[in-house]
Amino acid sequence: MVLLSGVAAVCLWPIQAGAEDPFTAPLAPSHNLYGMPGLIDMPTADMSPDAQLTTTVGHFAGTTRASLSFQILPRLTGSFRYSALAGYVPDNYDLSTYYDRSFDLRYQLVEEGDLRPAIAVGLRDFIGTGLYGGEYIVATKGIGDKLRVTAGLGWGRLGSHGSIGSTGTRPSELLGEGGIPTYDRWFRGDVAPFGGISYQVTERLAVSAEYSSDAYEPERGISPISEYGNTEPALFDRKSSLNFGIDYRFKNGNQLSVYSLYGDTIGAQLTLSTNPRYANTPTGLEKAPAPIIPRQRASLNDLGWSTDDTQINSAKRTLRAALEGDGLAYQNLSLSPREATLQIRNPRYSAEPQAIGRAARQMARVLPASVEVFHIIPTSKGMPLANITIKRSDLEALEHAPAEALLERVAVTDAAGLGLGQEAGLPARSSLSLAPYLTFSVFDPDNPIRIDTGLRLSGSYFVTPGLELSGSVTHKLAGNLDSVTREIPSNLPRVRTDYAEYSRQGDTAIEHLTLSHFGRPGKDLYSRVTAGYLETMYAGISGEVLWKPVDSRLALGAEVNHVKQRDFDQKFGLREYETTTGHLSAYYDFGNGFHGQVDAGRYLAGDIGATFSLDREFSNGWRIGAYATFTDVSAEEYGEGSFDKGIRLTIPMSWALGKPSRRDNTVTLQSLTRDGGARVNVRDRLYQRVRDYHQPELNKEWGRVWR
Incomplete structure (x- = not known):
């Protein structure tokens, strides 16, 4: 939750709203307390502008929800949410705050027309414990320029109050480990209506009212949560099904909302939005290019x-x-x-x-x-x-x-x-830099975010144009990654779950120290061999070959790594664990900015499986994507989360500064750090380095050739 807030404040640089300006994004609709376009607690059929990236932080009755939502396609929205329920203490649960991770999807079946409403279907918490699990079909229609009316039918949490019927039996227990699609309960069980209206009072101010079909039974202490049983006392008393809200939109398009909820409590939410398709600052601030002088x-x-x-x-x-x-x-x-x-x-x-x-x-x-x-x-x-x-x-x-x-x-x-x-x-290429660094771990129930920060000294020297010696040393100045006390159970070799010990003993650490050779072994072929201390936890040798024709959307690669685990102090010593990993990879450019990747092979813990990734990339360097890894490690062996998955964002510095720069910042929200599905973090993998000067990448940004 804190991490999402940090991403919003630091990375999601808000831009001025106003569709008539070619440098700015159109306004996004209001978002509900679940971080999706909606009224107050209920969903609508509205969609954000294509590629809109929105983060919300809301609080009411001891519950704090932070979400990150993305308009994947003009009619498809996805959202990740992290929730903290303070004082919600189920039986056999040893913490004072209950934390929950969940994912939502919404698809707009019908776009709004002059007479017809927009119609959407949605899945809430479809990969998670099911605490917020629910499905809905909803319609929204504008009446005039200021009034919008919404009505829908909900299942699960959205069908728990005021039921008008049933569509079969719905399992009621929650999934203790979470992370598995709850498809066995989608659109099953009691169904109930919900609805509401919103009215745009002024350009900045809007009001809304809704009828909620969520009984909030877990929070009221009247239904079980996972295997823990009931919880008392209740977080609030649901006295009414009516909610009321006021939304104030700032000049930059961000929004502050205040709510009266269920006749018993008040709530508030901050919504921050940005859109990678639109410039954050005016571009072209670099000096003009030299003119072309025609020959005589x-x-x-x-x-x-x-x-x-x-x-x-x-x-x-x-x-x-x-x-x-x-x-x-x-x-x-x-x-x-x-x-x-x-x-x-x-x-x-x-x-x-x-x-x-x-x-x-x-x-x-x-x-x-x-x-x-x-x-x-x-x-x-x-x-x-x-x-x-x-x-x-x-x-x-x-x-x-x-x-x-x-x-x-x-x-x-x-x-x-x-x-x-x-x-x-010509002088040999070399570099040396001293800069701050930050590493973090998220979603530990004892502390949702832990951070280490300090200084990083990095350097590289090219012995020849294709032979690079590089390394970095970090010195921790502050942080709490070493404060992890909870034992993370694992039935696998502890290839990643000892991360706290690396922080505890590695105040001054060799982050990496490698010798790498890059080459062109043949037509359409690229190669890399890296040896040394590859990353904070592993040393060894890594080899990679990539096949990528300049005019092909498809690329194929193979990578083999033989590594040994490093000592916790991250100096030159090694531990006993030794393994060989390897993957065959396929990369494909689907067009419209979508890139897919499949990596199949052997992971650090010896498990066999594949990682599936899908990213949406923009011509200005933004990249937003998700990945999931499935191996022969069962959900029970893997532990909480059931399998490795995550969301990643890459924000280019040129977008923020308006000046050319190849630097960027990547943030990965990994569900949890576990031992299953873990890979070696090798620097300079080939595909991202090679494809930029190939088709169709060159075509996408060719408009800047005269800049």
């Missing part, structure tokens, strides 16, 4: 320079300086009378076409007039990723035309065997 026709056939080493070396020096001024790293240049091949590294621009465009502009300004064909080879870790061919005459003719016109004339081919290496005399 009389100079096109002047080849005298081609035999003059002085002119060639001068052109290389001038081009190198020009590229560095644009934030690009010059690596080498090969010149012939009619063609030039430039090898570069892009440390600045998150939009790769912008780097290609700036490199091409500088080539057109610097190189002799007879050079007509430009080959630009971007590299990563010394690997040539693609050969991007552009005719100089096309640059001259199309500089002020739409970017798509140039794209039609650009060729992107494989660069295997075309790499130029690093030009003699």
Whole structure:
């Protein structure tokens, strides 16, 4: 819960609302106390704008709910919720606050029309303990510009008060471990109506009223929770089915809501929203690109320079300086009378076409007039990723035309065997940085979030363009990860659940120390070998091969790791546990920003299975996704949560700053840290490094080629 609030405050940078501004997102509807578009406690059929990301924190009657919801598709919403019920102490439960994790889904079956209402179907807490489990069908219709009316039918919690019938028998017990879909009870049991209205008083102020079909039996101490039995005293007394609310929307689109609930208590909620599709700040704050100067026709056939080493070396020096001024790293240049091949590294621009465009502009300004064909080879870790061919005459003719016109004339081919290496005399690439760090653990019932923070000293040195020595050392300044006292039961080798011991003994720790080699073993093939202290818990050797044609949506990979567990103090010592892991991976770009990944193989605890991931990516670098791992470890062996799963967000710095940057921040909300389905955290896996300069990725951001 605290983590979600932190993500909202730090990462979900609110943007100005107003659909008429191309840089800002349209307004999102009000969200209910479950973090989904709704009235107060009840759902509506409304949808947020496509890609809207919303976090809510609400509280009433000892219950605090924090949620993170995402508009996955224009008509599909997903939500993760973490709830804390203070004073809710079931039998045989040894804590004063009960914590619960749950997931929701809603799909809009029918969009609202002039006469017809929007109709949606939803699943609440469909993967969890079932504490909040319920399903519904709901319709919402606007009447005029200010009034919206909602009516629906609910099952489970939403069918527990005022039942008008039944659709079979619904299991009533809750799932102690949670994490398993509760499909055996969907749309079964008592069914009850609910409904309400909302009225937009002013642009900022709205009021709402609803009739609730949730009896709140667990919170009132009159129904069992899991195997623990009943709980007393009740958190509140449900005196009425009517709820009333006031919503105030701030100028930036965020919202504060205050409620009168069930005739007995009051509640409040803060809603923060942002949309990755819209810019947080004005873009294009970087300096303008160099103009393209058309060549004089009389100079096109002047080849005298081609035999003059002085002119060639001068052109290389001038081009190198020009590229560095644009934030690009010059690596080498090969010149012939009619063609030039430039090898570069892009440390600045998150939009790769912008780097290609700036490199091409500088080539057109610097190189002799007879050079007509430009080959630009971007590299990563010394690997040539693609050969991007552009005719100089096309640059001259199309500089002020739409970017798509140039794209039609650009060729992107494989660069295997075309790499130029690093030009003699250039300094070896190296880096050294000192920065703060933060690590965290979430969802421990003794303390929902634990954090360590301190300083990280990181460095790298490239012995050759494809051979990197890198490492990092951390020193903890403050934190409470080492305060974990609850014994985490495990029937598996303790490959991850000793994380508290690593924090307790690793105040000053070698986070990683590795030697890595990256290469191009053949056409469409990429390779990586990493040896050393791979991560905080494991040392060993890791090898990976990736097959990725430049024009393919599909990529295939294989990875093998032989590792040994590190000592808790994270110095140079090793423990006894040793294992070999390996995975075969398939990556696919489905289009519309959706990327899927399947990794099948052997995990750290020796379990066999597969991890399924789906991410939605945006052209500005935002990435939002989820993953789930299923292995031959049973739900009982795995423990609480039943299987490994999580949600992840990547927020690019360029989106927040309005200036080019390849830096980003990734936050992963993992259900729980357990030993099943755990992988080695190896740096620099190949797919993310390779695909940026391939199709269809280049096409998605090609509009920035002239920027």
